[in-house]
Amino acid sequence: MVEVARVLKPGAHLVAFSGTRTYHRMACAIEDAGFEIRDQLAWIYGSGFPKSHDVAKGIAKARTEDIEPTRRICRFVRAAMDSLGLRSSDLTQQFGDCNSRLIDHWAARDTDSQPNLPTPAQWLTLKAVLMLGDDMDAEVARLNHRKGSHGARWAEAPVIGETTVASPGFGEHRFTGDRTIRDLDDGAAEWQGWGTALKPSQEPICLARKPLVSTVAANVLQHGTGAINIDGCRVEAEGRPHVVGNQGSGFGGVGVSLGSKMVGTTDLGRWPANIIHDGSDEVLAGFPHTASRTDPSIKKASAAENDGNKGPTYGAETRAAGSVMVQYGDEGSAARFFYSAKVTSAERGEGNNHPTVKPVDLMRWLCRLVTPRGGTVLDPFCGSGSTLIAADAEQFHAIGCESSPEYAAIAEQRVRNANQLFAEVTMS
Numbered sequence: 325m326v327e328v329a330r331v332l333k334p335g336a337h338l339v340a341f342s343g344t345r346t347y348h349r350m351a352c353a354i355e356d357a358g359f360e361i362r363d364q365l366a367w368i369y370g371s372g373f374p375k376s377h378d379v380a381k382g383i384a385k386a387r388t389e390d391i392e393p394t395r396r397i398c399r400f401v402r403a404a405m406d407s408l409g410l411r412s413s414d415l416t417q418q419f420g421d422c423n424s425r426l427i428d429h430w431a432a433r434d435t436d437s438q439p440n441l442p443t444p445a446q447w448l449t450l451k452a453v454l455m456l457g458d459d460m461d462a463e464v465a466r467l468n469h470r471k472g473s474h475g476a477r478w479a480e481a482p483v484i485g486e487t488t489v490a491s492p493g494f495g496e497h498r499f500t501g502d503r504t505i506r507d508l509d510d511g512a513a514e515w516q517g518w519g520t521a522l523k524p525s526q527e528p529i530c531l532a533r534k535p536l537v538s539t540v541a542a543n544v545l546q547h548g549t550g551a552i553n554i555d556g557c558r559v560e561a562e563g564r565p566h567v568v569g570n571q572g573s574g575f576g577g578v579g580v581s582l583g584s585k586m587v588g589t590t591d592l593g594r595w596p597a598n599i600i601h602d603g604s605d606e607v608l609a610g611f612p613h614t615a616s617r618t619d620p621s622i623k624k625a626s627a628a629e630n631d632g633n634k635g636p637t638y639g640a641e642t643r644a645a646g647s648v649m650v651q652y653g654d655e656g657s658a659a660r661f662f663y664s665a666k667v668t669s670a671e672r673g674e675g676n677n678h679p680t681v682k683p684v685d686l687m688r689w690l691c692r693l694v695t696p697r698g699g700t701v702l703d704p705f706c707g708s709g710s711t712l713i714a715a716d717a718e719q720f721h722a723i724g725c726e727s728s729p730e731y732a733a734i735a736e737q738r739v740r741n742a743n744q745l746f747a748e749v750t751m752s
Contacts (some may be wrong), residue, residue, distance in 0.1 A: 327358035328704055329534055335543040335550030337362070338532040338695035341682070347528045349380040359532035365454055365598045366685065370606030374522035379519060386514040387475035391439065395462055397467070398432035404454040405431055419446065419455055441467050443510035474502065481506040496692075523625070525607070531694075548696045557693045558593030558664065599662050600686060611659040673738050678731055687714035695720050709735030713742045 327337070337712040338359055351361055352613040359409065363604065405411070412427035419426070427433075429440035430450070442450055449463050485505035536550050543550035601607045667683045687710050693700050700716035706724030710732055715722035716739075726732040 325353055325359075328526060328702070329358045331702070332534050333542070333547045333549045334534055334537040335547055336532070336534045337549070337552065338530070338534070339690050339694060340530045341367075341680075342404050342528055342530065343525065344524070347530070351530050354530060359534055359650060362533050362537065363598050365529040365531060365533040365600060367527045367529055367600045367602075368525055370525065370604030371602070374519070374523040376521040378520035380508055380515040380517070383480065383515060384508050385474040385478040386701045387470060387473070388477055390470060392443050393463060394439045394467060395432055397441065397464060398430060400456075400460055401450060401454065402431035404456055408454065410454075410579050415453060418449055441471075451552065461723055477509065477512075478502075478506060481508065483507075499649065501563070511743055512708050529690075537682055548699065551634070551678045553695075554596060557596040557689055577693055597662055600689070601659060601662055602667075603659075608657055608659045611657050630636040657700070673708075673734075673741060676708050676734050676738065681708050682710045684710050684714045684717070687711045688718050691715045691718050691720060706735055707731055712739055716742075 332338075336352065340350060340354065347364075355361060405415075412424040412431065414434060415427050418421050425442070429438060430442050430446075434440045441464065444465065447461075482704050484507050487503045487505060498697045533550070537546065540550045559620045667681055671684060672681050691714050693710070694717070695701055695715070699718075700721040700723060701711060703711040703715075703722070703724045706712055709724065712722045712724045712735060724735060726735060
């Protein structure tokens with residue numbers, strides 16, 4: 325990230341995707357590299373699958389009968405280590421410089437509630453290092469053979485059905501396993517319906533900027549960077565009321581609006597928002613239907629009248645005009661206020677196994693938002709090349725870097741298939 329900051333012009337913008345759990349780490353790294361965080365965008369999609377652990381099923385499947393036998397082996401290892409005066413850190417080199425906590429678990433040292441069993445190969449190494457006898461060999465082999473199987477609690481539970489839905493996952497990475505539905509006992513049934521994760525439906529996008537030289541205006545004039553392209557990224561809306569505000573006095577040069585008025589209509593689209601969605605039915609169902617009206621006799625609805633998403637919510641964009649509210653004169657799902665993008669199988673391309681392909685339409689919008697006319701888009705992690713394709717479609721130069729030869733080859737092929745005029749993929 326520091327190298328990215330080094331090669332960018334002052335005021336150049338950075339757009340970076342992240343997972344919801346790790347966004348804060350990414351944002352901190354971007355700040356530490358010298359960028360200023362300007363905003364967070366949210367890309368909302370309907371194709372996510374919850375990677376949640378079914379607590380009730382986990383309780384029912386647990387091999388609780390193996391816990392105590394495993395502890396006996398761990399204590400056997402611990403006693404041998406103590407007799408030789410060895411600590412876990414003394415054994416790490418024997419196991420590929422592993423973390424000493426792994427050996428702590430094998431010895432149940434300070435982790436008696438989380439005993440862990442060495443694999444057969446690890447057990448042979450432990451035996452040699454600790455000069456162990458063969459007393460525990462059969463038990464270690466038996467317990468290792470049981471790994472991956474369900475406990476007796478699940479095996480003995482009555483089967484009452486079988487799941488018919490397709491296994492979740494992507495492509496050849498679909499999850500497989502026991503598809504039976506079993507009658508849970510009281511201890512497991514008490515936690516029926518509890519899990520560990522929500523359905524992923526949004527991906528945060530960090531919008532950052534390299535510090536300016538002097539003011540925004542001066543930076544734009546000198547370097548052509550520092551601002552975002554509002555008009556180029558507006559959401560289409562024809563014939564909506566054109567509302568202008570009256571600028572009044574203010575403090576420190578900041579004006580205070582003294583009111584606004586409607587002066588005809590405009591085809592200029594709505595101001596771009598920091599929320600984007602993929603247009604899927606699941607996402608659209610979460611937005612209310614809005615019917616905006618321009619009748620000046622209609623006053624602002626009360627909170628009670630707006631209850632149930634019946635009023636101007638999700639960007640219906642009411643505008644004050646004296647004592648009444650003026651609203652845009654279109655209607656439909658409130659989702660129409662936000663840019664829509666969705667990956668198709670044709671767009672992904674044959675043989676593209678990249679796990680996080682971004683929609684070209686989405687990347688076109690983001691490239692257009694932050695790149696000046698005739699500018700260059702740098703993607704240091706170009707993956708399967710969506711950004712390169714999008715940048716060229718918007719008539720920008722594009723430079724992509726990708727450390728994986730497999731993904732770099734996919735990106736080059738996708739660029740060729742899209743008949744792009746310019747794209748450079750460099751191996752790093």
